[in-house]
Amino acid sequence: MSFEPKNTAVKWVEDRLPIMGMLHHALYEYPTPKNLSYWWTFGSLAGVVLVIQIVTGIVLAMHYTPHVDMAFNSVEHIMRDVNYGWLMRYMHANGASMFFIVVYLHMFRGLYYGSYKAPRELLWWLGLVIFLLMMATAFMGYVLPWGQMSFWGATVITNLFSAIPVVGESIVSWLWGGFSVDNPTLNRFFSLHYLLPFVIVGVVILHIWALHTNGSNNPTGIEIKDGQDSIPFHPYYTVKDLFGLAIFLIFFSAFLFYAPNYMGHPDNYIPADPLVTPVHIVPEWYFLPFYAILRAVPDKLGGVLLMFGAIAVLFALPWLDKSRVRSARFRPIYKQVFWVFVLVCVALTYMGAQSADGNMVEFRGMVPVEINGVVQMKDGVVLMEEGITFALSNVLVSQLLTAYYFLHLLVLLPMIGLFERPRPLPASIAEDVLAKSPAKEEASNA
Amino acid sequence: MTTTTPGEEDGVKRRDFLYVAAGGLGAVGTAAAIWPFISQMNPSADVLALSTTEVDLEGIEVGSEITTVWQGKPVFVRHRTGEEIKKAEDVVVAELPDPEPDADRVIKPEWLVMIGVCTHLGCVPVKEQGEYDGWFCPCHGSHYDTSGRIRKGPAPLNLAIPPYEFLDDSNIKIG
Ligand code: HEM
Ligand code: FES
Numbered sequence: 001m002s003f004e005p006k007n008t009a010v011k012w013v014e015d016r017l018p019i020m021g022m023l024h025h026a027l028y029e030y031p032t033p034k035n036l037s038y039w040w041t042f043g044s045l046a047g048v049v050l051v052i053q054i055v056t057g058i059v060l061a062m063h064y065t066p067h068v069d070m071a072f073n074s075v076e077h078i079m080r081d082v083n084y085g086w087l088m089r090y091m092h093a094n095g096a097s098m099f100f101i102v103v104y105l106h107m108f109r110g111l112y113y114g115s116y117k118a119p120r121e122l123l124w125w126l127g128l129v130i131f132l133l134m135m136a137t138a139f140m141g142y143v144l145p146w147g148q149m150s151f152w153g154a155t156v157i158t159n160l161f162s163a164i165p166v167v168g169e170s171i172v173s174w175l176w177g178g179f180s181v182d183n184p185t186l187n188r189f190f191s192l193h194y195l196l197p198f199v200i201v202g203v204v205i206l207h208i209w210a211l212h213t214n215g216s217n218n219p220t221g222i223e224i225k226d227g228q229d230s231i232p233f234h235p236y237y238t239v240k241d242l243f244g245l246a247i248f249l250i251f252f253s254a255f256l257f258y259a260p261n262y263m264g265h266p267d268n269y270i271p272a273d274p275l276v277t278p279v280h281i282v283p284e285w286y287f288l289p290f291y292a293i294l295r296a297v298p299d300k301l302g303g304v305l306l307m308f309g310a311i312a313v314l315f316a317l318p319w320l321d322k323s324r325v326r327s328a329r330f331r332p333i334y335k336q337v338f339w340v341f342v343l344v345c346v347a348l349t350y351m352g353a354q355s356a357d358g359n360m361v362e363f364r365g366m367v368p369v370e371i372n373g374v375v376q377m378k379d380g381v382v383l384m385e386e387g388i389t390f391a392l393s394n395v396l397v398s399q400l401l402t403a404y405y406f407l408h409l410l411v412l413l414p415m416i417g418l419f420e421r422p423r424p425l426p427a428s429i430a431e432d433v434l435a436k437s438p439a440k441e442e443a444s445n446a
Numbered sequence: 447m448t449t450t451t452p453g454e455e456d457g458v459k460r461r462d463f464l465y466v467a468a469g470g471l472g473a474v475g476t477a478a479a480i481w482p483f484i485s486q487m488n489p490s491a492d493v494l495a496l497s498t499t500e501v502d503l504e505g506i507e508v509g510s511e512i513t514t515v516w517q518g519k520p521v522f523v524r525h526r527t528g529e530e531i532k533k534a535e536d537v538v539v540a541e542l543p544d545p546e547p548d549a550d551r552v553i554k555p556e557w558l559v560m561i562g563v564c565t566h567l568g569c570v571p572v573k574e575q576g577e578y579d580g581w582f583c584p585c586h587g588s589h590y591d592t593s594g595r596i597r598k599g600p601a602p603l604n605l606a607i608p609p610y611e612f613l614d615d616s617n618i619k620i621g
Contacts, residue, residue, distance in 0.1 A: 152569065152585075155567070155568040155569065156567040156568060156569065156585060157567075158568075159566075159567040159568040160567065162567075162568075173488070173489060174484075174487050174488050175487070176489075177487055177488065177489055177490065177493070178489050178493045178517075178518060179489065179493070179517040179518050179519060180517070180518040180519050180563075180568075182493075182518050184489075184490070184493070188487065274515075274518065274519075274520065275513055275515070275520045275562075275570060276570060277569040277570045277583075277584060277585060278584075279572075279584045280584065281569070281584075281585055295586050295600075297600075298599075298600055299600065299602075300566055300567075300600055300601070300602050303600065356584075356585070356586045356587040357587040
């Protein structure tokens with residue numbers, strides 16, 4: 001059913017700018033698989049969080065001052081003096097974390113159901129571009145309150161570019177606008193932090209355009225064949241997404257009102273001091289897996305390359321995965337390996353927060369006394385002292401996890417696709433839905 | 447029937463030339479227009495105006511150090527002990543990750559002046575710590591010796607020595 005406006009005013013606009021028709025098409029005519037689970041809610045949730053970030057961000061910008069002498073105090077002013085300022089800032093700061101939670105789940109959904117495979121490669125790429133832009137935006141936003149973590153996070157991350165041979169140092173001073181992170185840096189980060197979310201909006205529009213070109217993937221991973229397989233987006237998925245949103249807002253509010261600083265770092269309530277680095281600097285939780293990969297490599301350039309490589313390989317995923325079956329539901333081996341991969345990503349996140357020179361596991365006992373690598377003897381007996389007999393260092397654990405991360409994407413994924421025997425696919429989405437409906441089960445049990 | 451220009455006979459159309467010339471000029475013009483937008487992000491004139499910092503060494507006792515600021519960066523000025531100097535000099539230079547004899551890093555051995563910025567990712571190392579009793583960077587675990595040379599960890603280079611000179615026995619000018 002195409003859009004034929006009855007109202008003359010609407011018709012007048014429609015003849016000049018067919019915007020209502022476009023929305024009508026997206027809501028009523030765009031056929032959506034009838035079997036989408038709640039894993040498909042995270043896309044619309046991400047959109048809602050983006051709007052929350054933009055609205056609260058614009059409000060914060062009305063009270064914030066991007067100057068090294070005033071930034072920290074202006075954020076405190078927002079927290080203490082501005083009406084509901086505390087709410088705006090906590091919504092914005094926790095909203096950033098929520099954004100990443102939602103987007104990470106959205107991405108793992110794509111990994112599980114093979115949503116990146118043809119014909120959705122560009123859709124996947126646009127998603128990764130959004131992810132990169134989000135990381136840049138969140139990083140620069142975190143610098144704005146100009147606390148200790150803001151300053152040292154900015155220093156460490158911008159210095160990553162100094163690893164580039166020859167031009168590295170010039171790039172870093174270009175990014176800083178000086179010889180260290182300073183006022184010019186803060187000013188430009190504020191400007192870009194304001195801009196990038198709107199760039200994200202633009203890419204989101206492309207992302208949805210690409211989505212609507214081939215339609216949503218679904219838990220079976222097979223395409224819609226006829227009207228039996230699909231339902232209109234509205235009201236079915238608007239309602240489902242609204243319910244998902246309600247649950248999500250409860251989760252968000254729990255942090256917002258009961259633990260607003262849980263995901264932040266106390267050191268960021270200390271004003272930036274360019275002369276003293278906090279003893280234990282960690283990035284925001286959503287960067288930890290990549291930070292762990294960076295630190296796993298003892299070489300500066302190598303670490304930086306591997307860290308960026310961890311995201312770059314995701315672009316190649318549609319070609320690395322050799323299986324013609326999309327959904328892990330029908331892929332007995334991939335399904336298990338997928339969960340191992342999820343665990344490895346969680347473990348990398350954990351490792352990113354651990355100290356660089358500590359040990360994960362440590363056994364203590366008596367060990368020979370050594371001085372300059374020479375075992376000390378006295379009267380023909382080896383001298384012993386209390387010490388570490390066996391240790392698994394944080395660095396080694398991170399290295400193993402990093403190796404597995406790349407092993408999964410570069411080796412396991414292509415190999416499994418070639419050797420695995422997928423389970424038989426249902427003939428259609430409708431058939432799959434009916435096969436699982438309780439009515440059918442009861443009937444067959446009777 | 448189409449008429450041909452003489453140029454077409456040897457394979458080059460006048461139009462091809464115009465395309466390349468116009469396109470080339472357009473590209474150069476665009477690049478020239480973009481450049482100011484890139485260059486504006488580089489350090490501005492006031493930041494560049496080479497600042498200098500003077501340090502009075504009088505109050506710095508043997509075995510202690512002060513941190514001063516030059517170009518927005520911390521600079522360590524350490525009054526080294528005889529033991530620290532000996533340790534720094536007794537190293538087999540060729541075996542260092544960034545080989546440099548201690549003598550090349552100081553004007554007077556008892557005064558070590560260097561930029562307190564870890565050559566890994568820019569944190570400020572902590573004094574009198576790490577496996578070589580020099581400096582230790584807490585961020586990703588780089589160990590520097592009593593000459594500020596990198597010995598262990600991800601940092602690739604020794605702590606940098608800023609340009610400085612002795613104004614007299616107890617005053618230096620950095621920059
Ligand atoms: C993609 C969407 C966005 C993300 C992920 C994001 C993320 C962040 C983060 C992580 C912070 C630091 C919060 C803190 O610890 O205090 C921040 C601060 C800030 N953001 Fe955003 N932001 C987004 C959009 C915006 C927009 C559109 C504006 C509009 C100007 C804005 C303005 C600000 C301001 C003024 C601050 C400093 C005040 C503060 O630190 O609370 N943000 N942002
Ligand atoms: S910044 Fe010093 S070790 Fe990384």
